Amino acid sequence: MTxxxxxxxxxxxxxxxxxxxQEDGRAPxxxxxxxxxxxxxxxxxxxxxxxxxxxxxxxxxRTPGLLRLAVLGGLPGPLFRPWWRMxxxxxxxxxxxxxxxxxxxxxxxxxxxxxxxxLMAGLPFPFGSLYVPVLRGHEPAGxxxxxxxxxxxxxxxxxxxxxxxxxxxxxxTELAALAGEGVRPExxxxxxxVQLPAGTAPPVxxxxxxxxxxxxxxxxxxxxxxxxxTGSGPFPGTVDALAARLAPEDVYGxxxxxxxxxxxxxxVVRRMRLRGPDGRSHLLEVSGRRDxxxxxxxxxxxxxxxxxxxxxxxxxxxxxxxxxxxxDRFGRITYVNPLAEEMLGRARADLVGQVFxxxxxxxxxxxxxxxxxxxxxxxxxxxxxxxxxDHPWLTVxxxxxxxxxxxxxxxxxxxxxxxxxxxxxGLGLGSPADRSAALYRPVALAIALTEAVTARQVxxxxxxxxxxxxxxxxxxxxxLKEGHLYLEWETGFPQGFLDQFDAVGLGVRIPGVETxxxxxxxxxxxxxxxxxxxxGIPMDADVGARAFLPLIASGRLVGSCILGFDxxxxxxxxxxxxxxxxxxxxxxxLQRAQRYDTEAALARGLQDALLPHGLPAVxxxxxxxxxxxxxxxxxxxxxxxxxIETGGRLALVIGDVQGHGVAAAATMGQLRSAxxxxxxxxxxxxxxxxxxxxxxxxxxxxxxxSCCYIVTDPATGRTHAVRAGHPQPVxxxxxxxxxxxxxxxxxxxxxxxxxxxxxxELHLEPGAALALYTDGLVERAGTDIDVGVERLRxxxxxxxxxxxxxxxxxxxxGRARQAADRPDDIAxxxxxRWTAAEGAAGREPVRPFRSFPRRP
Numbered sequence: 001m002t003x004x005x006x007x008x009x010x011x012x013x014x015x016x017x018x019x020x021x022q023e024d025g026r027a028p029x030x031x032x033x034x035x036x037x038x039x040x041x042x043x044x045x046x047x048x049x050x051x052x053x054x055x056x057x058x059x060x061x062r063t064p065g066l067l068r069l070a071v072l073g074g075l076p077g078p079l080f081r082p083w084w085r086m087x088x089x090x091x092x093x094x095x096x097x098x099x100x101x102x103x104x105x106x107x108x109x110x111x112x113x114x115x116x117x118x119l120m121a122g123l124p125f126p127f128g129s130l131y132v133p134v135l136r137g138h139e140p141a142g143x144x145x146x147x148x149x150x151x152x153x154x155x156x157x158x159x160x161x162x163x164x165x166x167x168x169x170x171x172x173t174e175l176a177a178l179a180g181e182g183v184r185p186e187x188x189x190x191x192x193x194v195q196l197p198a199g200t201a202p203p204v205x206x207x208x209x210x211x212x213x214x215x216x217x218x219x220x221x222x223x224x225x226x227x228x229x230t231g232s233g234p235f236p237g238t239v240d241a242l243a244a245r246l247a248p249e250d251v252y253g254x255x256x257x258x259x260x261x262x263x264x265x266x267x268v269v270r271r272m273r274l275r276g277p278d279g280r281s282h283l284l285e286v287s288g289r290r291d292x293x294x295x296x297x298x299x300x301x302x303x304x305x306x307x308x309x310x311x312x313x314x315x316x317x318x319x320x321x322x323x324x325x326x327x328d329r330f331g332r333i334t335y336v337n338p339l340a341e342e343m344l345g346r347a348r349a350d351l352v353g354q355v356f357x358x359x360x361x362x363x364x365x366x367x368x369x370x371x372x373x374x375x376x377x378x379x380x381x382x383x384x385x386x387x388x389x390d391h392p393w394l395t396v397x398x399x400x401x402x403x404x405x406x407x408x409x410x411x412x413x414x415x416x417x418x419x420x421x422x423x424x425x426g427l428g429l430g431s432p433a434d435r436s437a438a439l440y441r442p443v444a445l446a447i448a449l450t451e452a453v454t455a456r457q458v459x460x461x462x463x464x465x466x467x468x469x470x471x472x473x474x475x476x477x478x479x480l481k482e483g484h485l486y487l488e489w490e491t492g493f494p495q496g497f498l499d500q501f502d503a504v505g506l507g508v509r510i511p512g513v514e515t516x517x518x519x520x521x522x523x524x525x526x527x528x529x530x531x532x533x534x535x536g537i538p539m540d541a542d543v544g545a546r547a548f549l550p551l552i553a554s555g556r557l558v559g560s561c562i563l564g565f566d567x568x569x570x571x572x573x574x575x576x577x578x579x580x581x582x583x584x585x586x587x588x589x590l591q592r593a594q595r596y597d598t599e600a601a602l603a604r605g606l607q608d609a610l611l612p613h614g615l616p617a618v619x620x621x622x623x624x625x626x627x628x629x630x631x632x633x634x635x636x637x638x639x640x641x642x643x644i645e646t647g648g649r650l651a652l653v654i655g656d657v658q659g660h661g662v663a664a665a666a667t668m669g670q671l672r673s674a675x676x677x678x679x680x681x682x683x684x685x686x687x688x689x690x691x692x693x694x695x696x697x698x699x700x701x702x703x704x705x706s707c708c709y710i711v712t713d714p715a716t717g718r719t720h721a722v723r724a725g726h727p728q729p730v731x732x733x734x735x736x737x738x739x740x741x742x743x744x745x746x747x748x749x750x751x752x753x754x755x756x757x758x759x760x761e762l763h764l765e766p767g768a769a770l771a772l773y774t775d776g777l778v779e780r781a782g783t784d785i786d787v788g789v790e791r792l793r794x795x796x797x798x799x800x801x802x803x804x805x806x807x808x809x810x811x812x813x814g815r816a817r818q819a820a821d822r823p824d825d826i827a828x829x830x831x832x833r834w835t836a837a838e839g840a841a842g843r844e845p846v847r848p849f850r851s852f853p854r855r856p
Contacts, residue, residue: 035175035183039071040194042144042171047073047196049163050130050156052148053402054196054329054377057134057171058086058094059142059187065089067098067143070187073194075147076331078357079373082122082468084191090464091118091451097131097143103165104131108150118447125374126150132168136176141185144168149379193330196403205306211239213262213288213298218242227282227306250274254284261288262298274304282306323394323409329376331356334404343409345388362388363396375400385412445582449589453596455479458589459489466563466582467491470575474564478512479590480557485513492564497540510537515548516560521580522548526568545569549579551587558587558594599662615643618650620714620834624809628776628816628826638664638705639774639827640672644679650714651679651688654726654772654829655707667701671749675709685709685722689746689757693724696750704750708743708772710831717764717833722757724749727775727785730793734767734835738797740789769805769832771796776824777816805832 039057047055054074058067067086077084086094093104093116106112106129113120128150134142144167156164175185207224211217218239228242243251253272261268268288273281286302317324323340327333332355336348344351344360357364363386375382375398382398397408445465452458459477467475474492478485478501487502501510506517511534515522524530524546527539547563561583571579615623625641638657643650653675657668674695678688688709696705706726712719721729723745732738746757764770771792778788795812809830816826 033183035178035185036071036192038171038174038178040073040192042167042174043071043073043194044196046132046144046146046164046167049167050146050148050160052130052146053379053400055144055146056191057142057144058098059185060140061186061188063188067094068187068189069191070142071194072191074196074329075376076329076355076372077191077193079331079369079376085464085468087460087464090448092116093119093129093131094143094145097133098140101133101135101138101140103133103161105156105161106130123373123377124370125378126380127378130156130164132164134168134175135172136179136185137172141172141175144171147377196329207304207306209242209302209304211242211258211300211302213258213300224304227304257286258288258300261286261300264288324406325351325409326404326406327356328404331372333359340407340409343388343391343394343411345391362386371396371398375405446585449585452589453593455488455590455593455597458586458593461589462561462586463489463491466586470563470579471565471569472563473566474562476512476562476564477551477559477586477590478561479559479594480506480516485516485559488559494540497538500538510534511546511548512560512562515550516552516557519550519552521550521576521583523571523576525570540564541566543568545571547571547579549583549586551583551590553584553587553591556591558590561586611640612642616645616650618645618714621650621712622805622832622834623650623652624805624830626809626813626826626828628813628828638668638703639776639825640668641772641827641829642672642676643829643831644676646679646711647682648713648715649711650831652710652712652770652772652829652831653679653707654774654827655705656726656774656776656825656827657705658703660825663701664703667696667699667703667705670699671696671705671707675707679709679711684759685711685720686757686759689722689724689749690755693749693755693757694753697753701750704748706748706775710770710772712764712831712833714833717766717768719762719764721760721762724755724757727773727778727789730771730773730789730796732769732771732796734765736797738793740793764833766833766835769796769830771812772829772831774825774827776826777812777828779824805830 039059043055043057046052052074054072056069056072056075059070060066061068065088067088069080069084069086072080086092088095088098093106093112096102096116097104106115108128109120109124109126112129128148130144130146130148132144132146133140134144144164146164179185205223205227207221207227209218209220209224216239217237218241219237220242243254250272254274257268257270257272260270269286270288271283271285274284283305284302285305286300288300289298317335317337320337321339323337323343325333325336325340325344332353333351334353336344336351338348341348341351344363346359351359365386368384368386371382371384374380379400381400384396385393386396387393392411393414395410395412397410399406399408445461448461448465449458452461455477459475462477463475466472472492475490476487476493476498477489479488480486484503484505485501487498490498501512504510504513506513511522511524511530524533527541527544527546530546531537531539543566545565545568549561549563551558551561563579611627612625615625623643625643627639627641638655638659640653640655640657642653644653645651653672655668655671655675657664657671671692674692675688678691683691689707692707696703705724707724708721708726708729709723710719710721710729721741721743723743725745725748728743729741730738731741743760744758746755773792775785778792779785780788792812795815796808809828813826813828
């Protein structure tokens, strides 16, 4: 990413903190920028507040709709690479928290599986997780994530929720301040690793003494006096006074060391343990030297370390008959006992401080990645089998804790199933119990594909799920239409390179065609192999590997898929099998999408033909209509509006047929025609509604509809309204106030042939206006519809200079368009009566609405 330093912002004191590693591993020349530090501090605070084991923060990237993990605390980044990127439209809790602006709390695996099965397909472990949106003002700016142990009852107590939200609010404020200083709060790089503070432990105290062996004088500092309990008075300054506070066996050991120091030419360094006056063991490290010059004598300098009440872990573990080693939260080895050295085949000095999977590649088998992930984010032990070449099989047990993992190694008998891939990493998937690390990808992709309804949505899912799983950089999807392959989707290829392969026939000899016509996937480990197999074929690179996959569903040719890699690589038998299976899933999803596209095009064409293409111009009344399709399902439904001139009056109609798709659109067309026919025949509003109701019942479509029908006289303002289960209109008065009308009405159309629909008479004053709408405009998931109606009323009740009615309609529908998730269609009809002055002057009216500034 590009770093933007904020001058003068030093959130942690005089120094900005530790330097960040560059991509080549070198330390940078300057300290990290303010953005990194603000993010790191918020992540650490959030994890500690929620009692978590790990966490991070996602920020928007420069790619629209893509979030990237900016900071990762308490986890090794390479193990969680598949979750570095997150699209906001994906069914994951991070994306939902960002889209909705509401926190997501998952108590345990069962809760997560019920709400976000795709998350658990990738991380099928017992853990809880918390996702709190970060807002800059009212706009989403990121998501704080905390992973913690699965909760038995409430996932997060109310007090902790408030503290987490307070941290997220503070981070949003910091990001807004940085943005004001020119720092873009976005991320396009790998996540920054953050080490978490260790758990609480007894304080460690260190004291010092100096013993003149010739004179017997002993000098001590205050810390040693406190450890040995000499009290507040001055230390007597003799070795006897020091020895009086030690056990007899420790006194003799100390004297033996002193004699050794006095009689040795060079320096002497020894370590021993002394028991203090309270019975606890202290560590004593002493160094002695003989004084220069004649005669015996020397000095013994010692450091006494009070380790508190904690056990001496290293010494205790060194004596156990099991191999034991420990890792910190980033996978770095912190301890190895002697038996583990033997089992691992490496000396302790070579292992401590090294990253586990780099120092021990035979234990870095991809088949074991899920075991490491499970231990890192859950509080349950994990066990699996492993083997170093030509050595006994081992049972590896991982025991997680706040500050890292402890691994216990024990030898075991050879299991019944002994795949070579466990011995030679990278050649396969390991035992059946070990395969979830690779096999969860088809599950995650399958779940995601069930929610994709268009070919482009399918292609986007493949980009987000398939490429990261195999380290691919390029993807192209071709669809078969009328004997030719047409490019449907591409990413990662040089601009324009694939144009030459667009619309090619099935007789052309190129791998993208042959993989489809033969039904056989084709793999090339390098571009040189590809060039040798297809001489003269254009190349976009001199290196890299390619996989060409046939997209065939139920024996029907759908298209072909191309995966590209930046570097040469092999494809193991297991990888080829998985890729071939995934190609089948993709083909089935694309086949469904093509059927959807056909039906959607038919429904859209039908609806476009049935909705009015223009509204009549009537002196005295101005009307504006708008329609907005939903974002789910068929994206087309049964909402409609109409304006009908009838006998010197003007009829305003709005309605909503249940459901979506061709059936809803067809029923909508029939109802619109029925209302128009009844109105033009001179029927009064009650007869129009009753007749339309009986017609819908006679059609026996199994659907019902709501409707609102209002007839007004432009000259007098006399108005009659009738309503059938439809939301109440909103009336804006000439003084700028607005109210939700209370029109009595009957039940929805299509239920009861004898239903009554009362008519309400009212007067539409000059300068007043009506807003008719369908429920898609005011309904939101999890919110009462009255809240949405009130929001619309407040929008229309904006005081100020009047402006175009069209601008008002655009503003209302534009605000609705900002919602990423619109499960229903929206129809809007505005009608405003001219003022008396406008009518007398014969001018175009000054509409009784003002234009509204659009939200950024």
